[in-house]
Amino acid sequence: MTYNDIPRHLAAVDCIIFGYDIIDKEIKLLLVRRNFEPAKGLWSLAGGFVMDDESLDEAASRILFNLTGLRNVFPEQSYTFGNRERDPGARVISTSYYALIKILDIDHSIGGNKDAEWFPISGLPQLIFDHDEMVRKALACLRRQVKINPVGFELLPEKFTMVQLQDLYEAIYQRKIDKRNFRKKIVSMKLLEKLDEKEKLTSKKGAFYYRFIKEEYENQKRNGFYFNLDIGK
Amino acid sequence: MTYNDIPRHLAAVDCIIFGYDIIDKEIKLLLVRRNFEPAKGLWSLAGGFVMDDESLDEAASRILFNLTGLRNVFPEQSYTFGNRERDPGARVISTSYYALIKILDIDHSIGGNKDAEWFPISGLPQLIFDHDEMVRKALACLRRQVKINPVGFELLPEKFTMVQLQDLYEAIYQRKIDKRNFRKKIVSMKLLEKLDEKEKLTSKKGAFYYRFIKEEYENQKRNGFYFNLDIGK
DNA sequence: CCAAAAGTGTTCGAATTACACCCATGA
DNA sequence: TCATGGGTGTAATTCGAACACTTTTGG
Numbered sequence: 001m002t003y004n005d006i007p008r009h010l011a012a013v014d015c016i017i018f019g020y021d022i023i024d025k026e027i028k029l030l031l032v033r034r035n036f037e038p039a040k041g042l043w044s045l046a047g048g049f050v051m052d053d054e055s056l057d058e059a060a061s062r063i064l065f066n067l068t069g070l071r072n073v074f075p076e077q078s079y080t081f082g083n084r085e086r087d088p089g090a091r092v093i094s095t096s097y098y099a100l101i102k103i104l105d106i107d108h109s110i111g112g113n114k115d116a117e118w119f120p121i122s123g124l125p126q127l128i129f130d131h132d133e134m135v136r137k138a139l140a141c142l143r144r145q146v147k148i149n150p151v152g153f154e155l156l157p158e159k160f161t162m163v164q165l166q167d168l169y170e171a172i173y174q175r176k177i178d179k180r181n182f183r184k185k186i187v188s189m190k191l192l193e194k195l196d197e198k199e200k201l202t203s204k205k206g207a208f209y210y211r212f213i214k215e216e217y218e219n220q221k222r223n224g225f226y227f228n229l230d231i232g233k
Numbered sequence: 234m235t236y237n238d239i240p241r242h243l244a245a246v247d248c249i250i251f252g253y254d255i256i257d258k259e260i261k262l263l264l265v266r267r268n269f270e271p272a273k274g275l276w277s278l279a280g281g282f283v284m285d286d287e288s289l290d291e292a293a294s295r296i297l298f299n300l301t302g303l304r305n306v307f308p309e310q311s312y313t314f315g316n317r318e319r320d321p322g323a324r325v326i327s328t329s330y331y332a333l334i335k336i337l338d339i340d341h342s343i344g345g346n347k348d349a350e351w352f353p354i355s356g357l358p359q360l361i362f363d364h365d366e367m368v369r370k371a372l373a374c375l376r377r378q379v380k381i382n383p384v385g386f387e388l389l390p391e392k393f394t395m396v397q398l399q400d401l402y403e404a405i406y407q408r409k410i411d412k413r414n415f416r417k418k419i420v421s422m423k424l425l426e427k428l429d430e431k432e433k434l435t436s437k438k439g440a441f442y443y444r445f446i447k448e449e450y451e452n453q454k455r456n457g458f459y460f461n462l463d464i465g466k
Numbered sequence: 467c468c469a470a471a472a473g474t475g476t477t478c479g480a481a482t483t484a485c486a487c488c489c490a491t492g493a
Numbered sequence: 494t495c496a497t498g499g500g501t502g503t504a505a506t507t508c509g510a511a512c513a514c515t516t517t518t519g520g
């Protein structure tokens with residue numbers, strides 16, 4: 001047996017790019033209009049093929065960077081889709097990655113780009129191939145992750161209010177959460193620093209800003225404390 | 234842009250085959266001795282390349298069947314490994330799958346096979362390439378799954394005792410569990426049927442056999458009850 | 467002064483944990 | 494009869510869930 005007789009396949013990476021719209025209080029996906037056949041003109045995830053000189057992870061980072069200009073976001077692998085007929089143009093084995101980004105970090109850079117657009121997950125357009133299943137699986141990953149890792153903060157600005165944080169979790173879980181219980185739990189983690197500054201756009205009283213203390217999280221992790229934000233019903 | 238200029242890659246599947254040794258009370262892996270270069274002669278996961286006429290899932294099932302003769306076990310995808318240099322022989326993108334099987338279902342068929350052998354996860358031989366990382370990731374998947382799905386029963390014979398079930402969970406979690414609390418929780422799920430028969434090999438008194446009632450599990454799932462066997466410390 | 471959003475504690479029930487002795491039987 | 498492993502219940506605690514009013518301030 002040698003490696004020569006073995007069939008080779010196109011390997012692709014598709015990125016589910018999650019953002020959180022702090023105004024609409026909705027999780028959104030950054031989609032692109034596909035500019036080549038098959039399915040040209042339809043909306044799709046940001047994707048591309050894996051080249052010879054890059055790993056899967058590197059391909060995912062490249063695709064993310066090309067669309068968003070962000071370099072310090074590291075996509076997480078979700079699942080690999082390998083049905084024979086999933087892409088009618090050719091057999092393509094595609095690995096999906098998801099990334100969490102702050103919408104404000106990039107909305108200027110894609111502002112003029114008519115081929116990229118944010119869509120709320122509850123109102124996605126029709127997607128090509130099996131991209132809708134990729135989205136479903138990535139959402140499941142996100143919901144699982146968000147319970148055991150402080151990834152929610154990657155979707156929010158540096159400074160955020162408790163109300164915004166809770167709105168985010170409600171958007172992810174698709175469920176109303178009790179305000180007092182939520183704040184109690186968050187505060188008990190001691191991972192947030194309350195700033196002196198207030199956000200005063202959405203109320204007259206104003207809401208204090210908080211900041212996620214990443215160093216404290218790393219510290220707790222080293223000491224064997226695990227993040228847990230399971231808001232079970 | 235056309236699909237013609239794009240580099241194509243070898244796509245492989247590697248299977249982490251979990252078994253549970255009811256005597257040693259250990260989770261084991263079925264490994265094979267690799268019979269081609271590179272790394273010929275070393276132990277490795279059961280693997281193979283993805284052919285043109287099969288999906289990734291089908292490739293995993295085929296590889297599992299070729300080694301074990303089992304048809305009604307469906308491997309679950311774990312993770313895809315795509316570093317450029319992971320296989321020194323050629324660039325191979327490999328998706329790992331894990332499967333849970335009953336050791337007794339197959340130990341006769343691999344009994345004479347000197348190129349396949351069960352190893353306890355705590356005493357694995359050196360594995361080729363990044364197969365040790367595949368094992369780590371699959372174990373993490375298994376530990377996560379076992380909390381929310383009744384997959385443990387796939388590792389046990391049809392009839393098993395409470396002690397055996399508890400030993401299994403202790404082997405998976407690598408932690409001692411309180412006997413009374415464990416049984417209380419198991420019984421409260423109402424997913425087990427107590428049989429009249431006793432296992433009398435390991436004690437004079439004998440231990441009652443139980444059977445997992447799959448239909449009842451399906452029934453509960455339909456009614457919105459979720460399996461949960463989280464033995465948090 | 468009032469509308470609108472932020473912020474704050476307590477109580478109750480359920481679930482989890484810790485813990486120690488009796489039972490059945492083959493050798 | 495005794496050594497061995499199987500089987501059982503209760504009390505203490507913790508954790509999650511439910512729930513309503515006060516505060517601030519810009520208009």
